[in-house]
Amino acid sequence: MATAPSPRIDPAYRRHAPHPLHTILLAFPVALFSSALLSDITYLNSGEMQWSNFSAWLITGGLIFGAPILLWSAIALFRGRKRPTWTPALAYFLLILVMWIAGLINAFKHSQDAWSSVGTTGVTLSVLSTLAAIAAAWLLHAVKEHRA
Amino acid sequence: MNRQTSLGLVAAAALAAALSGCGKGDEKLDQTGASPNLPKIDETLVPPMKIAKPAGWNGELPTVPAGFTITPVATDLKIPRQILILPNGDILVAEGSGGHAPKLRPKDVIAGYIKSLGKSPVKGGDRITLLRDTNGDGKPELRTSFIEDLDAPYGLALVGNNLYVANQGALLRFAYTPGATRIAGKGEEVTKLPAAINHHWTKSLAASADGTKLYVGIGSNSNIGERGMNVEEDRAVVWEVDAATGASRIFVSGIRNPTALAFEPSSNILWAVVNERDELGAELVPDYLTSVREGAFYGWPYSYWGRHPDPRVHPQKPELVKTAVTPDYALGSHVAPLGLSFATEGGLPGYETGAFVGEHGSWNRQTLAGYKVSFVPFANGRPAGKPKDFVTGFIKDGKARGRPVGVTWDPTRGALWIADDLSNTVWRVTGPRALAMRSPVSPAAGQK
Numbered sequence: 190m191a192t193a194p195s196p197r198i199d200p201a202y203r204r205h206a207p208h209p210l211h212t213i214l215l216a217f218p219v220a221l222f223s224s225a226l227l228s229d230i231t232y233l234n235s236g237e238m239q240w241s242n243f244s245a246w247l248i249t250g251g252l253i254f255g256a257p258i259l260l261w262s263a264i265a266l267f268r269g270r271k272r273p274t275w276t277p278a279l280a281y282f283l284l285i286l287v288m289w290i291a292g293l294i295n296a297f298k299h300s301q302d303a304w305s306s307v308g309t310t311g312v313t314l315s316v317l318s319t320l321a322a323i324a325a326a327w328l329l330h331a332v333k334e335h336r337a
Numbered sequence: 338m339n340r341q342t343s344l345g346l347v348a349a350a351a352l353a354a355a356l357s358g359c360g361k362g363d364e365k366l367d368q369t370g371a372s373p374n375l376p377k378i379d380e381t382l383v384p385p386m387k388i389a390k391p392a393g394w395n396g397e398l399p400t401v402p403a404g405f406t407i408t409p410v411a412t413d414l415k416i417p418r419q420i421l422i423l424p425n426g427d428i429l430v431a432e433g434s435g436g437h438a439p440k441l442r443p444k445d446v447i448a449g450y451i452k453s454l455g456k457s458p459v460k461g462g463d464r465i466t467l468l469r470d471t472n473g474d475g476k477p478e479l480r481t482s483f484i485e486d487l488d489a490p491y492g493l494a495l496v497g498n499n500l501y502v503a504n505q506g507a508l509l510r511f512a513y514t515p516g517a518t519r520i521a522g523k524g525e526e527v528t529k530l531p532a533a534i535n536h537h538w539t540k541s542l543a544a545s546a547d548g549t550k551l552y553v554g555i556g557s558n559s560n561i562g563e564r565g566m567n568v569e570e571d572r573a574v575v576w577e578v579d580a581a582t583g584a585s586r587i588f589v590s591g592i593r594n595p596t597a598l599a600f601e602p603s604s605n606i607l608w609a610v611v612n613e614r615d616e617l618g619a620e621l622v623p624d625y626l627t628s629v630r631e632g633a634f635y636g637w638p639y640s641y642w643g644r645h646p647d648p649r650v651h652p653q654k655p656e657l658v659k660t661a662v663t664p665d666y667a668l669g670s671h672v673a674p675l676g677l678s679f680a681t682e683g684g685l686p687g688y689e690t691g692a693f694v695g696e697h698g699s700w701n702r703q704t705l706a707g708y709k710v711s712f713v714p715f716a717n718g719r720p721a722g723k724p725k726d727f728v729t730g731f732i733k734d735g736k737a738r739g740r741p742v743g744v745t746w747d748p749t750r751g752a753l754w755i756a757d758d759l760s761n762t763v764w765r766v767t768g769p770r771a772l773a774m775r776s777p778v779s780p781a782a783g784q785k
Contacts, residue, residue: 236651238441238565245442297382300444302563302616303638304651305380 207329211261215329217254218288218322221247225295226315229307241306244315245299248292251318255289281328288321368623369724373667375642379618380649386448387703388455389737391759399739400730402687404769407728408475410754411763415462417756418539419597419676419743420763421493425515426749428468428477430756430763434461435489435505435538441564452700455737457759463487465502467518468763473750475765481518484511492542492598494551496580503540503553506532508578527551528583531571534558537612539675543598544580546605551578552588552629554595554609561614561638561649573637575609575629589629591661593637597677597743598629599692604718610674610694611664613641619702623667624674626692626713626720636661666720671699672707676744676756679715685751685768691715693727693753695741708732710741710755710766728755728766739764 225247232240262282269278295314299306366374394409401407411417414432421429440446467483470476484490484502492503500513502524509524530540530553537556544551557573558564575595577588594612601608607629613622614637622641636643636658638650643663646653668674676695683689691714696707710728713720731739740759747754755764 238563242441245444249443294382296443300383300442300448301380301649302560303649305649306563 211258212329214254214258214261215322215326218251218258218292218318219326221251221254222288222292222315222318222322225251226312226319229312229315232307233312236304238303241299244307244311245296248296248299248315248318251322252289252292252296255285255292255322259285259289277328281325284321284325284328288318288325291317291321366620368620368669369667371666371720373623373642373669374620375623375645376618376620378621378648380616381618384616384701385619385703386451386700387705388451388700389698389705389708389732389735390454391457392733392736392738394738394760394762397733397738398730399728399764401728401766405685406767408765408767409762410470410475410477410765411466411468411480412761414466414761414763415459415464416457416758417466417742417761417763418491418758419493419541420745420754420756421495422745422747422749422754423495423513423515426469426471427518428470428754428763429483429493429500430466430468431487431490431493431502431743432462432464432466433487433489433491433505435491436535437538438534438536438558438564455700455740455759457761459761461489463489465490465493469518479518483518484520484524486523489538491539492553494542494544496544496548499548499580501527501542501544501551501580503530503542505535505538505540506530508540508542508551508553508583526583527580528578528585530576531555534564534568536564537572537594539594539596541596541598541609543600543607546600549580551580552576552598552607553578553585554592554598556594556596556612557637559638560616561647563649566638569638575607588631589633589635591634591637591639592629593635595629596675597695599677599679601628601692601715601718602679602681603715606718608677608679608692610668610677611635612673612675613670614638614647615671615701617641617647618670619704620670623670624672625664626666626668626674626677626694627664630662633662634660635664642667666713668694668696668711668713668724669706671701673697673699674707675742676710678744678746678753680712680746682748684746685753685766688712688725688727691720693744693746694724695744695755697740697742697758698731698737705732705735708737708740710744710753727753728764731757 225244228240228243266282291314298311416434417430419431465484468477469479489505494501500511502509508527511524536558541554553576558568574590575588576585578585595609640658675697698708699706708731711724712727714722739757743756745754753766
C-alpha cells in the first residue's frame with residue numbers, strides 16, 4: 190500500500206483531527222512533565238527540597254491528566270486496528286505509554302527522601318516523560334493532509 | 338494486537354516486580370546487641386509498608402512469662418503514652434497525640450493515610466489521668482482528670498513537689514500537693530520547646546537525681562532531612578534544661594528521635610531509646626538503646642549506627658560523620674522503642690537488673706517487628722546479654738490488639754506499668770510473688 194509522496198494524501202490515510210478534549214488533556218502532561226524536569230534540575234543545582242516537592246506534585250498532575258489520554262489512545266488503537274492509520278496510532282499510543290509509565294515510576298522515585306527523591310534516575314525519567322509528551326503532541330498535531 | 342499487549346504486560350510485570358520486591362525482613366538476622374548485623378542499603382521504589390490493622394482484645398490478655406500476671410487497670414483512655422508513679426502510689430498517665438506537619442508531597446498524603454490504619458481513631462486526650470489503686474487489686478478506686486487542657490503531653494517527671502510535664506511545645510511545671518487528685522490551672526512555663534512542624538512531636542523527659550537539671554528528648558522534623566535542614570535547628574537533640582532558670586543547651590545531637598529517657602540506677606548515667614531512620618530496607622537501621630554522653634553526635638542525618646553514611650543526604654558531611662558516636666545497644670530495625678524504664682530494688686524474677694523497653698512496632702517492613710515489651714539485662718551499669726521478651730501477644734493473626742508505648746517500673750508494688758495507645762489501656766504486670774510481699778501503698782504516703 191506504499192504510496193509515493195503526493196500533494197494530496199490518499200483518503201484512506203487521512204487521520205481524524207483530534208478531539209478538542211483530547212488536545213486539551215494532552216496539553217497538561219506536556220506542560221507538567223516539562224515543568225517537573227525544570228524543577229528537578231533546579232533541585233539538583235540547589236539542594237532545596239521545595240523544588241523536589243514541586244516536581245512530585247507536577248508529576249502527579251501529569252499522571253492524572255495523562256491517564257485518560259492513555260486510555261483514549263489505547264481504545265483508538267484497538268478500534269483502528271484494520272485501518273491504514275494504525276501505524277501512527279501505534280506510535281502515538283507507545284509515546285503516551287512511555288510518558289505515563291516513566292511518570293509513574295518517577296512519582297514513586299520522588300516519594301523517596303531527600304536526594305533520593307530526584308538523583309540521576311529521577312531527572313532521567315523526567316527527561317523521558319517530557320520528550321515522550323512533546324513527541325506525542327507533535328504527532329497528534331502534525332498536519333493531517335496537505336492543503337491544496 | 339498481540340505485540341503491544343505483550344509489551345504492556347512486560348511493562349506491568351516489570352513495574353510490579355520493582356514495586357513489590359524486597360522489604361520482607363529476615364527474621365533470623367540478629368540485629369540486637371552492641372554490634373548488630375548491618376546489611377547493605379536496600380532502597381526500594383516504594384518503601385515496604387505493612388500495617389497491622391487494629392483488632393480488639395475480646396477479653397484476652399497480652400502474654401507474660403509463666404507465673405506472671407497482667408491486668409488491664411484502666412481502659413477507654415485517650416491515647417495513653419507515658420506513665421509516672423507518684424510517691425504515694427498514684428499513677429499518672431499522659432494522654433495525647435501531637436504533630437502538625439504539613440503535607441508537602443503526595444507521599445505525605447498517601448503514607449499518612451496508610452499509617453493511620455494502624456492507629457487508634459480516638460482523639461488524643463491532651464490531659465493527664467490519675468489512677469489510684471490503694472489495695473492493689475488492679476481496679477482503681479479513683480480515676481480523675483488530673484490536669485486538663487494540655488497540648489500533647491508526653492514526658493513526665495516529679496522533683497520534690499514540682500511536677501514537670503513536657504507538652505509538645507513547652508515544658509511546664511505544676512505545684513503538686515501529695516495526695517492531690519486534681520491540679521487546676523495552666524502551670525508555669527519553664528521553657529518553650531522546639532515545636533515548629535513537630536514531625537516527631539513527642540518530648541521525652543527525665544530529671545537529674547538532684548532535680549536541678551531536666552533532660553528533654555526532641556525528635557527530628559523529618560526522616561532524614563527531606564523537609565530541608567533549616568527546619569532541623571534544635572531537632573534530633575537532647576536538651577539539658579536548668580530547672581531554676583529554664584535555660585537550655587544542647588546536651589547531645591544527631592540523635593534522630595529520642596522517645597524515652599531514663600537514668601541507669603547503679604551509675605546514674607542518662608540513657609535513651611532512639612528511633613532510627615526509615616526507607617533503607619527492612620533491616621536498616623536498627624533502633625537503639627544508648628547511654629547519652631554529653632557532647633556526643635550520633636550521626637543523624639548524615640550517618641547511621643556510628644559512621645555509616647546515608648547516601649540520601651546532600652550535601653554530605655564526611656568530616657562531621659568522622660565524629661559520630663556508635664550507639665551502645667541495638668534493639669532491632671523498625672521496632673520503634675517508645676518506652677524505657679530501669680528495674681530497681683530487685684526487679685522481677687528473671688528480670689532483676691536491666692531495662693524494660695516498650696516497642697510500639699514497625700510499619701516499614703513486611704515482617705512485623707516490635708509490638709512487645711522487651712527486657713535488656715544490665716550488669717555493672719551496662720547492657721549484658723541479649724534482650725528477652727517480657728510481654729508479647731500484642732499481635733494475633735496479623736492484627737494488632739495493642740501497641741506498647743511508655744513502660745514504668747514501680748518498685749513499691751513490684752510491677753511494670755505499660756501504656757498501650759492502640760487499645761487505650763494501661764496494663765500492670767506483676768511477678769509470681771504476691772503483691773503483699775511489697776510494702777503496702779497508701780494515698781497519704783509521700784506526704785512530708
